[in-house]
Amino acid sequence: NENMSVIFAPKDYEKSNAKWLAIADSLNANDLSWLAQNHWYMAKYTVDKIEKTVQHERIAHVNPSSWNQIVKRKYEFIGDTLILTPLELNLRLKWIKQKNEIK
Secondary structure, eight states: OOEEEEEEOOTTGGGSSOOOSSOOTTOOHHHHHHHHTOEEEEEEEEEETTTTEEEEEEEEESSGGGTTOEEEEEEEEETTEEEEEETTSSOOEEEEOOOOOOO
């Protein structure tokens, strides 16, 4: 439905011993450290196949100042890898499709 969400977190984040019920002033230094390593947002997206860009109209963001921003990324596929290049930053994001392993 043209909606997307993304979260960037350290490997094995879900296995960390950091646990909290909600964001609160009472978080300890360890929990704050884990929280600070996250980046997430939700957005509506559109794809321009001619320009090879994807536009994200952010609905919510971990950083309140980034709510309702519109950002564009160049995209390219190389095999099972999607490479997104934000146009506003000197950065490349690599997404590698993982094989489903059912055990």
